[in-house]
Amino acid sequence: MFKSYRKSLSLLYFVAPAFVIYAVFLLGPTLGGMFYSFTDWNGLNRTYDFIGLANFAEALGEDPDFINSLWFTLKYVLVMVFLQNGLALLLALLIETRKRSKGFFRTIFFMPNMISIIISAFMWTFIFTQVMPQLAEKTMMTFLDQSWIGDPRFSFISIIVVSLWNGVGYMMIIYLAGLQGVPQSLKEAAIIDGANAWQSLRHITLPMISHAITICFFLTLNGAFKVFEVVYGLTGGGPGRSTQVITMNIYEEAFSNNFRYGYASAKSVILFIIILVVTLIQIQVMKRKEVEA
Amino acid sequence: MKNRWKVTCSAVMAVTLLAGCGANSSTPGNNTAGQTGGESTGTAKTVNLKMFIAQPRFKEQYDSYIAKFVAKEKAEKNIDVKVQMEMPNPDNASQILKTRLASNDAPDIFALHAINELPSFYKAGYVEDLSNQPFASKLLDSVKPSVTLDGKVLAVPLETLSWGYLYNKKIFADMKLTPPTTLSEMKQVVETLNKNNITPFELSYKEAWVPQLFLPLVVGGLMNTGNKDFTERMNKNEGSFTEMKSMFDIVDLVNSNGTPKALETSPDDGAAAFANGKAAMWVQGPWYAETILKNNPDVEFGVAALPINDDPNATLINLSASTSLVVSPTSKNKEVALDFINYVLDDKDSNELFQSLKFNPVATVHTYESYPWVTDAMEYVKAGKSYQDPSIPQSVKDEVGKGLQSYFSKQMNQDEVLKALDKAWKDYNKVNK
Numbered sequence: 001m002f003k004s005y006r007k008s009l010s011l012l013y014f015v016a017p018a019f020v021i022y023a024v025f026l027l028g029p030t031l032g033g034m035f036y037s038f039t040d041w042n043g044l045n046r047t048y049d050f051i052g053l054a055n056f057a058e059a060l061g062e063d064p065d066f067i068n069s070l071w072f073t074l075k076y077v078l079v080m081v082f083l084q085n086g087l088a089l090l091l092a093l094l095i096e097t098r099k100r101s102k103g104f105f106r107t108i109f110f111m112p113n114m115i116s117i118i119i120s121a122f123m124w125t126f127i128f129t130q131v132m133p134q135l136a137e138k139t140m141m142t143f144l145d146q147s148w149i150g151d152p153r154f155s156f157i158s159i160i161v162v163s164l165w166n167g168v169g170y171m172m173i174i175y176l177a178g179l180q181g182v183p184q185s186l187k188e189a190a191i192i193d194g195a196n197a198w199q200s201l202r203h204i205t206l207p208m209i210s211h212a213i214t215i216c217f218f219l220t221l222n223g224a225f226k227v228f229e230v231v232y233g234l235t236g237g238g239p240g241r242s243t244q245v246i247t248m249n250i251y252e253e254a255f256s257n258n259f260r261y262g263y264a265s266a267k268s269v270i271l272f273i274i275i276l277v278v279t280l281i282q283i284q285v286m287k288r289k290e291v292e293a
Numbered sequence: 294m295k296n297r298w299k300v301t302c303s304a305v306m307a308v309t310l311l312a313g314c315g316a317n318s319s320t321p322g323n324n325t326a327g328q329t330g331g332e333s334t335g336t337a338k339t340v341n342l343k344m345f346i347a348q349p350r351f352k353e354q355y356d357s358y359i360a361k362f363v364a365k366e367k368a369e370k371n372i373d374v375k376v377q378m379e380m381p382n383p384d385n386a387s388q389i390l391k392t393r394l395a396s397n398d399a400p401d402i403f404a405l406h407a408i409n410e411l412p413s414f415y416k417a418g419y420v421e422d423l424s425n426q427p428f429a430s431k432l433l434d435s436v437k438p439s440v441t442l443d444g445k446v447l448a449v450p451l452e453t454l455s456w457g458y459l460y461n462k463k464i465f466a467d468m469k470l471t472p473p474t475t476l477s478e479m480k481q482v483v484e485t486l487n488k489n490n491i492t493p494f495e496l497s498y499k500e501a502w503v504p505q506l507f508l509p510l511v512v513g514g515l516m517n518t519g520n521k522d523f524t525e526r527m528n529k530n531e532g533s534f535t536e537m538k539s540m541f542d543i544v545d546l547v548n549s550n551g552t553p554k555a556l557e558t559s560p561d562d563g564a565a566a567f568a569n570g571k572a573a574m575w576v577q578g579p580w581y582a583e584t585i586l587k588n589n590p591d592v593e594f595g596v597a598a599l600p601i602n603d604d605p606n607a608t609l610i611n612l613s614a615s616t617s618l619v620v621s622p623t624s625k626n627k628e629v630a631l632d633f634i635n636y637v638l639d640d641k642d643s644n645e646l647f648q649s650l651k652f653n654p655v656a657t658v659h660t661y662e663s664y665p666w667v668t669d670a671m672e673y674v675k676a677g678k679s680y681q682d683p684s685i686p687q688s689v690k691d692e693v694g695k696g697l698q699s700y701f702s703k704q705m706n707q708d709e710v711l712k713a714l715d716k717a718w719k720d721y722n723k724v725n726k
Contacts, residue, residue, distance in 0.1 A: 042724065044391055044417045129557045150499070150556030152702060238501060239556045240699025255388070258688045258724045259413075 037266035043259045055266030065241055066267060069249040076245065077224040079160055080167075084220045085213070087164060088171035093201075095172075096179045106176065110169035117166055121233025124162045125149060128234075152242035155235050159243060163230050167223070171216045178212030179205065207291050214286040218279055225275045246271050339373040340626045342633070345393070345403035346378070347386030348616065354649045355380075362636050366629065374629055394419050399621040401630040407439045407450060407614035409687050413725075414619070420447050421620040426631060428638040431656040435674055438681050439614035448617035449637050453653045455612050455670035455679065456578035457510065457598040459585075464491060464573045472597035474605040476542060483550050486573050494547045495572035496555030497563025498701055501694030506576055507547075508693040510599050511540040513680045514607035524683050527718050534711040534718075541707050543601050547576060548701055556702060568592045579666045583651075595669045598678060610673040613682030614655075686725075692717035 037055055041048035059066050095105050112120060128148035136145035148158045182205055190200040206213075228247040231237060237244035237252075244252075250271070254264030346355060359376050366372045379400065381389050387410065393399055399419065405411050414420050422445045423429060429437075429446040440448040460472060468489060473479040486493045498504050515537060516523050526532035552558070552572055560577070561584060567575045568588035579596050586592070600608045618637065620630045637643065638656045647654065648661045653671075663671070673679055696710040705713070 040724075042413075044394070044413060044419075046395075046417070129554070147554055147557060150554060150702070152704060236500065238695065238698050239498070239702040240695045240704055242699065242702070242704060252691070256687070256691055258686070258721055260724055 033265045034269055036262050037269045039262040040260070041262045043254070043261040048262065051262075055263045056270065058263065059267050059270060065244070066246075066249050068241065069244045069246050072243065073225060073227070073245045075156075076159070076163075076227060077221065080163060080224040080227075081217060081220045083160065083164055084167050084171055084224075085216050088168045088216065089175050089213075091168065091172045092175035092179055093205075095176060106173070109172055112166050113169040115166070117229040118233045120166050121162055121230050124158070124165075125234055128158055149235050150239060152239060155243050159230055159234055162234060163224075163227065166230070167220070171220065174212050174216055174219075175209065178209035182208040210286070210290045214283065214290060217282055217286060221279055221282055222275060225271065225278070337367070337371050337373045339375065340629045341375045341377065342402070342626055342629055343377045343400040344379065345381075345386075345390060345400035346616075346618070347381055347383045347390075347404060349380040349382065351650055352378075352380055354646065358642070358646045361642060362633055365636065366632060370632075372629060397623070399623050401624040401626055402618055402620055402633060404451070404616050404618055405448065407448060407617040408682055408684060411440070411448060411617065411619070412442060412684070415442055415447055416725075419619075419621060421622045421624075421627070423447060423449070423620065423631075423634065426635055428635045428656070431638050431658055433655055433657065435612055435679065436614060436655045439612070440617055448619045449634050450614040450617045450655045451637070451647075451650070451652060452616040453612070453614045453655050454578055454580065455596070455610050455653065455667070455674060456580075457596055457610050457670075457673075458574055458576045459567065459579065459581070459594050459666075460574045460597055461567070461570060461572075462593040462595050464570060472595070473600055474598075474608050475603045476546070476600045477603055479543075479600045480546065483546065487550065492550070492552050492572040493574055494551040495563050495567045495575040495577075496548070496551035497558040497560045497566075497575075497577075498555040498698055499557055499559045499562075501691065501698055503560055503563075503577065503694070504544075504697035504701065505690050505694030506578070507540060507544055507697065508690060509611055509613075509682055509685060510576075511537060511543070511601050512683045512685065513611055514599075514601045514609050515539070516683055517609060517680045518604055518607040524685065528722060530719055530722055534714040538707065538711060539602055543599065544697065544700070556698065564588060567594075579664075579670070582664065582666060594666060596666045597669065598673055608678070610670050610679040611682055612674065612679045686718060686721040688721050689714060689717045 038050055038052060039048045040051050040055075091109055095102055095109075098105065115123075132144050132146070132148060136142055146154050149155050186204050186208070187200060190204050195203070226247055227245050228251070231243055231245050231248060235243045237248045241249075246267070250264050250267045253267060254261050344359075348355075355378065359378065363374045363376065366374045379389075390400075390403060394417075405414055405420075411420065424444075424446045426446075428449055432440075432446070432450070436450055436453055437446070439453070440446060440450050464486075465471065468485055468491075470482055470485060473482050483493045512523065520536060523532055523536065548555075552566065558566070560581065563575060563577070564581045564584040565588045566572060567577075568585040570592070576599065582594075585594065596610070598608045598610045618634060620627065620634055624630050637646070638658060640658050643656065643658050644661050647659055651664070653663060653667050654661070670679075692714055693710075696705060696713050699705040700707070700710050
């Protein structure tokens, strides 16, 4: 009894430095933000009032911009989760089938991930506004000459393209690691049993990498809900608010419009709850389907 | 058990050590200032003055002016002034400043935007009343109102703006055109330009604050020709932007005669295109002068007032102040801080400062020759064809920028834009009761 108590205590000592920093710089502000979400603080005044759940009621009831940004974000999340995982898995499978130059392709596809998102957004802004029209002119592919980031119909596609370009590589690496962990014996057994490529993929490979799928879905869901830089760098949420995502709506509320910190905090709490619920469900569902070798 | 105490103690020590480091590093200026002061004269008082001006691009100019101020204080009052200048990036300066103020660590002197920030900081009690300072009487009558609230002069203006739209003087001269004074004349100008295959307007709507510029111009013009109490009534929830619907006359004219791909053109791209004569006019302020000249040093451009309807009296130049210095009421060195504030408009030295910053004259002591585009605008001001920038809440300005972007991309119609503006102002009233 005493021994185990001492053991957990020493564990605590080891964790303490990291935990103190975590608590001061992350946990504290988070709890502080939650506290402010019940107030009408404007970030400047010395006094503020508690207004209960009024902020939450306003955000969900009387703020069309917030609701619109919520829908836009959901649309983005849905498209991103499926495309990002689909493409990453496809790339991983393709690379896995190659006998040579595996490393080369792995590097090529992972490279965009090493560029900071905001910089890749600016790079792509240049591509969309300068390169595409030139390309269209030189190659006669007139469909390329669109208002890629100025027209709300196309800017969603642009945002998805840049997000995928940046994000697929990372997921691909996780899938690659998963694929390498699939026991060769099972695949061979399937071949001996007469399974074709599709059957062996569907019934051997996919179930065996289901833990990687869970992780990747979790990461993409989580990341897609919190998307900010890509949209900020490409369209700034515009034109108007047609490509505004939740995080940007929160940012605008807190730092540019009326400086309603309390209200913006309430919106972040809502976002936090949405992410929490969605990812909890996702993990619950997918965990159940995982199998061990 | 012994061990446990050791570990706990060391942990506590480590934390205090960390805390100590933090405390020390925040006040190195104080210590060094005290030492050097003591060594050099022995009797001189040492004052540590903290300043916060978010204009890193002017660091050299400010530093040299502060050096002069330090010398002056030493000579006249035998005070050793150590200035700790903080010049963060303007993008996040306002955040840093607010954090400072909220944590009772206010700089003695800090810069605020006279129209956008001063009122809310004044209401929160972070701004000292400077009405009785000598500099107040030197301010030009056209500038004074923008730093005055409740009859109190609260700040010394540094950067002032007088703007309408920019036009390319060479193109206008070639076409034998003069800046129009009414909307009908503007339409003729546009027609002439179109006939000669010159794009009349540069459009750069990628950033929402650019289309936003129409609002202060239209509201200012209309408020000075009849609708005097518009902002006042808006603040009481009694007005509506439907009164400003004629705004779309000029907006439509500009939008339908502009350069393509407006929503993808950033103001910097716009400045480059305008500098190279891609368009004859640009609804933008002379604060882009430097960028324009960088792109084409030979371009000649002027500032003129934008016509908004057929009443020539509504064609006015917008006058406003932006970067202005205020003194914190909690400053421990208020005397020195006030000295500096007055020194900014010093009879002798001020000319040089303002000239080196390329700012417009703000006080009677300013006698230097200004840039042609400033002179253009001053002509209007002297003829009484100017108005004080109407105090429109920042959130409404943001909204109009976004609204006009949406209007341009045909996602919103005129009524929807106006309705959104009404709502934004009502929200502002609700939040700032």
